[in-house]
Amino acid sequence: MRNVVPFVKAMKKTPRADAQRNLDSLLEAAKAVFAESGVDAPVREIASRAGVGIATVYRHFPQRAELIAAVYRREIDACAAAAQVLAREHEPFEALTRWLHRFTSLIATKRGLAASLNAQDPTYQAVPAYFREHLEPALQSLLGAAAAAGQVRKDVDTYELLRGIGSLCIPVSEVGPGYTRRMVDLLIDGLRYGARAAP
Amino acid sequence: MRNVVPFVKAMKKTPRADAQRNLDSLLEAAKAVFAESGVDAPVREIASRAGVGIATVYRHFPQRAELIAAVYRREIDACAAAAQVLAREHEPFEALTRWLHRFTSLIATKRGLAASLNAQDPTYQAVPAYFREHLEPALQSLLGAAAAAGQVRKDVDTYELLRGIGSLCIPVSEVGPGYTRRMVDLLIDGLRYGARAAP
Amino acid sequence: MRNVVPFVKAMKKTPRADAQRNLDSLLEAAKAVFAESGVDAPVREIASRAGVGIATVYRHFPQRAELIAAVYRREIDACAAAAQVLAREHEPFEALTRWLHRFTSLIATKRGLAASLNAQDPTYQAVPAYFREHLEPALQSLLGAAAAAGQVRKDVDTYELLRGIGSLCIPVSEVGPGYTRRMVDLLIDGLRYGARAAP
Amino acid sequence: MRNVVPFVKAMKKTPRADAQRNLDSLLEAAKAVFAESGVDAPVREIASRAGVGIATVYRHFPQRAELIAAVYRREIDACAAAAQVLAREHEPFEALTRWLHRFTSLIATKRGLAASLNAQDPTYQAVPAYFREHLEPALQSLLGAAAAAGQVRKDVDTYELLRGIGSLCIPVSEVGPGYTRRMVDLLIDGLRYGARAAP
DNA sequence: GATGAATGAGTGTTCATTCAT
DNA sequence: CATGAATGAACACTCATTCAT
Known part of the structure; x- marks a missing residue:
């Protein structure tokens, strides 16, 4: 009332x-x-x-970084939380793929998140810190499971993958719709390629 | 007078x-x-x-973009020219790989080139234009040859690949040295993965 | 209610x-x-x-001035009150000197008191008003007694002397410790010099 | 032309x-x-x-200090230069007195000069530095000569005297015209008082 | 009475761009 | 042709003061 x-x-x-x-x-x-x-x-x-x-x-x-962090915190949290659900509901590689696409949406729809992750200005460091702290473990578990299942290669660093995909989410001019998706899929295929080569 | x-x-x-x-x-x-x-x-x-x-x-x-373009023009030209040499001296996939690494160096060592490619400001569009005009054909020929040889998949858009790798060259904090190289290699493996799956 | x-x-x-x-x-x-x-x-x-x-x-x-005034009121009162005690316990010139040093401490230890006395902002005028109202009579009696005793000159305005010493209390950079004391003593000697010249 | x-x-x-x-x-x-x-x-x-x-x-x-310094530099120079002329044309004490009054005018007519001398902000330090560098020697010579002639006491620090008089030049409310002059004269008398006491 | 959130004017400072010499 | 002085818009940030709870 x-x-x-x-x-x-x-x-x-x-x-x-x-x-x-x-x-x-x-x-x-x-x-x-x-x-x-x-x-x-x-x-x-x-x-x-x-x-x-x-x-x-x-x-x-x-501090501006606090605002940035506050803006994205909730979405980062939600994305991180999604990992557990996906892991429960899908087999390892499928879960991994779905989460990476989920993650891609997170970054791609937030112009500025990607930018703030790459900022050299120390003022902004709260954002990548929060980002890493929450999303790395989420990906870690999915990646580990898929690797254990022999579906993806084992030698890829979790955080690097996170950042690599993050970079691919940066919007680019003169490319068709779905560009980011295609690039991310290509990277995912790269993960699988290695799995075959070194079983 | x-x-x-x-x-x-x-x-x-x-x-x-x-x-x-x-x-x-x-x-x-x-x-x-x-x-x-x-x-x-x-x-x-x-x-x-x-x-x-x-x-x-x-x-x-x-216009500032003209300066940027002028600065990078020569290096872009050189990189484009390298494609022909590599094509002559190596088998298709090897040539492709080497050139992509060459291209990676071009972007990675020129802080700002990558940035200006992604600039939303229409002032900067001279740069990506020149970039595309010269580098896309170079990659096109190498990619086509490797695809024809069944070494990489056929369904990847040349320009998108160019931009995707370009994005991976953006320096990222908290990653170890060689990060860009590893991500690019992962993407290249993605190209190969498709080739096997659909020969 | x-x-x-x-x-x-x-x-x-x-x-x-x-x-x-x-x-x-x-x-x-x-x-x-x-x-x-x-x-x-x-x-x-x-x-x-x-x-x-x-x-x-x-x-x-x-008004900020009211706060300033309130802050310093008690200390101003105490300083003013000291005059009577000193007058009772010492001969005129000694009492005067001691009180001026007492007054010097009042100003010197209160960064900001001196400043607020000189403020041009009419908002602050409550402070100098209270200041003058209480301290001028205190000095007046001591100065008058010493002058009557022929120990100091007679032609010095009480309030001016108060303010002059106040100004000398403003901290100054690059001077040794004791600077204010030395300057005030010099001024006091000036008071005596006149007494001799015109007895 | x-x-x-x-x-x-x-x-x-x-x-x-x-x-x-x-x-x-x-x-x-x-x-x-x-x-x-x-x-x-x-x-x-x-x-x-x-x-x-x-x-x-x-x-x-x-830097703001540079502007302040530039504004007052010429006047400081002129004041410093006056010392030599006065020393030539007058006997020691007279020269000293005249110069101190000259110096008083310099400060008193430049509201803000006095203020900038007392600024704690390190940005402003160029001003007191220039001030000291030029005016201290000027006063030094006059003071030394008058002391040697037994007209003023010997134990007064040149720079302190400079700053003391500077402080007395700060305009003060509710005092009659000529206040600064009277206070400075009192200080000068203080210089003489000591000379008599210890010849 | 006490609170502290909200306000917006004011200030220092930077930088792209123009223009008379 | 080259110069660099001048410009003013733009931005971050602070702080006194008000006001609804």
């Missing part, structure tokens, strides 16, 4: 509870802006898109 | 020849700066490194 | 007494912050140091 | 030669702004007052 907000009041301002609401708009806006203009987009743009003052952005996220 | 150059002035500068000299220093400087600070480096830095005025940069290259 | 405080709430906070407690922490915190970062220090720093909300600072001291 | 600027041309823009003109307006404007609002005045204000773009300020003076 406490969450039922009277109509009129809701249209006004709603401060205290709006801290959360603001935070949400902020994350929403940032996600959109990052997708459009990359993670280097002006703070002002994010703020105005969210309908809040600039300082509000700084209040919630003193 | 306009062409009459006062004696004294003529002894100071040698206009015609200096134009070329300036252009050369400019390309040299730009290459170095691009390698160090990326293609977004301040124009001023390039100009001062070349020992010329800023306006001179703009005279020769009104 | 307004005064009826629900039990639970009453156990959490003790409103009436806390008002004073807050005020005290505020003054304490402000004194510390002023000493460290000058009187221009961010309000937020004072608030957080005092463990209260920002708005609480504004409630008690809508 | 080269300096004769055609009227019409002069009224237009005059770029190359105007570099100097701009620099002059800049110094002029900065001096005025420093006098009005202190050396912390917004760069924008100086720029607009000088009628130039902001970046022009930064071109000439990348």
